[in-house]
Amino acid sequence: MKTTGTVLVVGSGVQEYREDLLRSAALRAGLWLLDAAAPTWQAPHLTGSTRVDPGDINSLIRAARSVAEVRKVRGVLCYEEALILPAAQLAEALGVPGPSVTAVRNCRDKHRTRALLRDAGLPQPRHALVADLAEAAAAAEWIGYPVVVKPRGLGAGRGVALVRTPGDLRGLFADARAAHWPGVPTYRVGILVEEYLEGPEVSVDGVVHDGRHTPLFVARKLAHEKAGPSPYFEESGHMVSADDPLLHDPALRWVLDRTHRVLGVTGTVTHTQVRMTARGFVVIEVNGRPGGDLIPHLGSLATGIDPGLVAVDVALRTPPDLTPDRTRTAGIRFLHPTEDCRVEHVAVPGAEAAEGLLRSAALAAPGDELRLPPSDFPQRYAYVLCEAGTPTECAARLDAAAGQVRLAARPLSLAPEERAAS
Incomplete structure (x- = not known):
């Protein structure tokens, strides 16, 4: 109604x-x-x-x-x-x-997020805000390789890279400084150098209503190999299960609720990235909006909780209905090129072609140029979306559907000056 x-x-x-x-x-x-x-x-x-x-x-x-x-x-x-x-x-x-302007800025500015969570006693990676390459090199030596470099205010993985050795730092730091996103502010001192934390990463879409954070669903990142030998963090897919045990993990729920309180976030749906490490759950970042990559749709398919309805309810200060009415698993798999290329044709299977396939789409049209990071984010040419009763079954269905996607493309030729330099 x-x-x-x-x-x-x-x-x-x-x-x-x-x-x-x-x-x-x-x-x-x-x-x-x-x-x-x-x-x-x-x-x-x-x-x-x-x-x-x-x-x-x-x-x-x-x-x-x-x-x-x-x-x-x-x-x-x-x-x-x-x-x-x-x-x-x-x-x-x-x-x-x-949401308040202050809360949005606390989430957008990754340095501000880190400082606030650290001061509140929440686990955070060692990190430093740097202005130039010399400061970045000093910070990386202090933290210890490998480190992560990331722009202070961007999202969707733009400019974020894993730096394994001092020899890799110059180029990846330059890529981080050059990254941009229309409409998103940049900073004069705008790059973070952070400790790389080992462990699986998940994302949690949740709602903050009446000052309390409630998880809606957990998205697990698919562990498919990324496009090429890239140090960039490009996601290849996500899977959401209604009965994921992390939804009810008291330690995770406490970290999420405390994080949102510290950042001052209320009255909105958020997307929080969390890494599961040997020291416990560590918040990587909080986005003051629902997840991308069709994660909200996966959550709705898996649980029956509709994030669009929830988002309007909290925008109106109306108690949202967070009652799940199904127990399924839904997943999405993105397909990436392995080299810079110009698309000739993308063919995706219809729903009848693979069991559990609910949706497939070509994300590139004939003539489009697809380039690997750092030139472009993300560089996808198609996706498949499936549902099943269990994560194992859903993963198998995604693999089967993805195997039916066909890309016809030609490698991009190097420009004369690039050929001379190579």
């Missing part, structure tokens, strides 16, 4: 990854989109829209106030990393529910 009033949606993202969230949110409230382009695929899920640059906070506030003159605006919703800060600033300006 829809509530009375309107929820402003700041940005809408890419249809392939975000339409599920928007469709579900529209079941709960009237949605008014504030985005740079006129709606196309978004239109069936909206009550209205305004064209505005969502990264220009002054224009965004003016546009929202124009909507508020004719509609009762009750909340703000945003699930795009580049826009969560303007969305928080908008909610603050309108006096409607939403």
Whole structure:
């Protein structure tokens, strides 16, 4: 049932990854989109829209106030990393529910996150904020190789790399400094050098309501080999099981709740990356929005809990329904090229071609150029999404479906100056 009033949606993202969230949110409230382009695929899920640059906070506030003159605006919703800060600033300006600007900055600024969690006594890797290569080299010697270099304010793995030896540092540090993401702020002193922590990494989508964090589901990263001998952190897939024991692990739940309290996060759905180490659960980062890579959709398929509905409920300060109504496993597998190439054709199997296959999609079109990191993030040409009764069965179905994807492509030729240098 829809509530009375309107929820402003700041940005809408890419249809392939975000339409599920928007469709579900529209079941709960009237949605008014504030985005740079006129709606196309978004239109069936909206009550209205305004064209505005969502990264220009002054224009965004003016546009929202124009909507508020004719509609009762009750909340703000945003699930795009580049826009969560303007969305928080908008909610603050309108006096409607939403995460605070301070909380969003605490999550966005990875140095700030590390400092706050360290000061609160939560386990953190040894780390240093550096301004140049000399400082990075000194920090890496102090921490001890291997280390991780990462931009202070980016997401989705952009510029993040594993540095195994001093000889690798110069090039990977330069890649981290050059990485960017439109709409996401950069910093003058903008690179972190961190201790590399051994152990599996998971992500947890959870909701913070009335000051308390509740996990919705855990996504385990697929352990497929990454594209090429790359030191970059490119994810090849995720799997969500409704009965994952980590959901009820008291130590993990405590770390997650304490982390969100320390960062001041409330009234939103978050995506937290956690590494399971010999010293316990260590939070890698907190993203102030639902997970990407269709993880929210996997969670909905596995548990029956709909993150789109949950996100609107907390945006309206309404108690969300967190009751699971199914016990399944759902997974997604991304396919990457092994070298820089120009796509000629991508063929994906239909749902009838593989057991448990719910969705498959080509992510690259003929003529597209796919480049390995650090030139591009992520470099995917297709995905397959499957469900099953158990993780083992789901993994087998993903492998079978992925084996039916076909890529026809030609290697990219080196430019003359690159050939001369090679």
